Amino acid sequence: MKRRDLLALSVSLCTGLLLPAGARAETGFERYQxxxxxxxxxxxxxxxxxxxxxxxxxxxxxxxxxxVWSRPELSDKKVWVEYDxxxxxxxxxxxxxxxxxxxxxxxxxxxxxxxRIRAEFEKVVQASIRQSYQQDPLLNKVAGSQPPSSxxxxxxxxxxxxxxxxxxxxxxxxxxxxxxxxxxxxxxxANALPARAHSYLPLVQSxxxxxxxxxxxxxxxxxxxxxxxxxxxxxxxxxGLMQIVPGSAGRDATKKVYGKxxxxxxxxxxxxxxxxxxxxxxxxxxxxxxxxxxxxxQSRLYCVIAAYNTGAxxxxxxxxxxxxxxxxARRINAMSPKQVYAHLRTQLKYEETRNYVQKVTAALAQYQxx
Numbered sequence: 001m002k003r004r005d006l007l008a009l010s011v012s013l014c015t016g017l018l019l020p021a022g023a024r025a026e027t028g029f030e031r032y033q034x035x036x037x038x039x040x041x042x043x044x045x046x047x048x049x050x051x052x053x054x055x056x057x058x059x060x061x062x063x064x065x066x067x068v069w070s071r072p073e074l075s076d077k078k079v080w081v082e083y084d085x086x087x088x089x090x091x092x093x094x095x096x097x098x099x100x101x102x103x104x105x106x107x108x109x110x111x112x113x114x115x116r117i118r119a120e121f122e123k124v125v126q127a128s129i130r131q132s133y134q135q136d137p138l139l140n141k142v143a144g145s146q147p148p149s150s151x152x153x154x155x156x157x158x159x160x161x162x163x164x165x166x167x168x169x170x171x172x173x174x175x176x177x178x179x180x181x182x183x184x185x186x187x188x189x190a191n192a193l194p195a196r197a198h199s200y201l202p203l204v205q206s207x208x209x210x211x212x213x214x215x216x217x218x219x220x221x222x223x224x225x226x227x228x229x230x231x232x233x234x235x236x237x238x239x240g241l242m243q244i245v246p247g248s249a250g251r252d253a254t255k256k257v258y259g260k261x262x263x264x265x266x267x268x269x270x271x272x273x274x275x276x277x278x279x280x281x282x283x284x285x286x287x288x289x290x291x292x293x294x295x296x297x298q299s300r301l302y303c304v305i306a307a308y309n310t311g312a313x314x315x316x317x318x319x320x321x322x323x324x325x326x327x328x329a330r331r332i333n334a335m336s337p338k339q340v341y342a343h344l345r346t347q348l349k350y351e352e353t354r355n356y357v358q359k360v361t362a363a364l365a366q367y368q369x370x
Contacts, residue, residue: 046263047247050142054237057141069105070176074138077234077243078227080154082127082135084108091124093155095227098193100124100155100165100186109182117184118166125157129270132231139233139266148270154231156196157188165189196228197367200241200272207277211284217301218242218280220363221308224356230272239269242279248311252285253278286312293329298337305360306344310353318347 058074065072068087075081078096083089088108092101102120104112129150133139157165169186189195197219204222208215225243226232238245244253246264254262257278269275286304290312294300307315313323320327332340341357348354 043261043263053142057138058235061138068178070178075231075233077225077232078229080229080231089120091120093124095229098188102184103181105179105181109180112182121166124155125159125162127154128152129154129230133270146267148267150271200228203273203276207280211280213280213283216364216367219367220360223363224359231270239266240275241272242275244269244275244278249282253282256281256285291325293325294332296337299332299340302341302344306348306353306357309356310350314349
């Protein structure tokens with residue numbers, strides 16, 4: 001408790017002597033609890049305002065793009081998108097489909113040359129997390145004014161591979177309601193995803209060891225959440241490799257990591273080290289606190305995977321009809337791990353989470369032993 005709170009508490013205890021008959025002064029612990037509740041309420045309100053600002057800025061940027069492109073494309077969990085200043089050139093890294101797409105419209109399409117295609121592809125290869133953040137109008141507006149310090153590349157493409165990749169490029173022209181669009185698609189190497197995954201392995205191993213979580217689980221979740229896109233973002237909004245939502249999982253994880261709840265900005269969550277540690281800390285909370293009443297490690301693993309996507313309360317509801325993990329655990333503990341997995345795949349409320357459990361579980365096998 002801060003010194004000013006202790007002084008205020010002393011005053012309140014003294015003034016309690018003057019309270020009307022039958023009234024009771026607030027105890028020190030009661031005051032502490034009230035301050036904690038007020039602090040939590042403040043963070044919750046801050047998150048509501050933050051989310052509203054993000055969604056408003058997202059819609060505004062989408063409308064701006066719609067004046068130039070018939071089908072505006074914005075960054076999401078597995079696709080990084082960047083436009084030039086005039087919005088006539090679009091650079092896309094599709095991490096899920098393992099390709100780069102360069103699209104040109106207006107004057108940029110009319111004047112397109114091989115040299116321009118190469119120059120735009122080089123910008124993709126050279127883009128760092130910091131540069132990408134600084135050039136993103138949406139993130140600059142609401143996700144934190146201080147850009148992430150990371151100079152790590154976004155795409156994971158090596159400079160030495162530019163010529164070989166460009167030789168595989170395919171060009172397509174489309175006439176749209178906004179005019180001609182030329183798209184150049186450049187397929188990436190088949191091992192691009194494993195290479196991106198490997199680049200984050202040291203950070204994962206360090207954070208997973210600290211928070212007593214399997215590195216294979218962390219890697220499987222990262223692959224499912226973002227396909228190792230360090231600039232991943234969603235309209236929730238959630239940010240970064242492990243798709244941390246600042247106002248929910250982010251609050252739980254920051255309390256565990258920093259000793260107090262914090263509402264982190266997108267800029268902070270785009271730092272791979274920060275994002276991975278908070279993701280591991282949240283997995284630790286799910287495994288060791290929220291779902292620790294589930295006794296079988298394999299059954300608990302399946303529940304943790306589902307809870308990372310939808311929350312422990314929704315996992316409990318799938319088994320007991322309410323959000324009490326204690327109630328759900330009684331039923332879960334009477335089931336085999338195989339039965340628990342099957343139940344999650346069919347009884348979780350949201351199809352996204354039902355599929356999420358399957359995807360993460362399948363990805364786990366790739367990373368066992370790392």
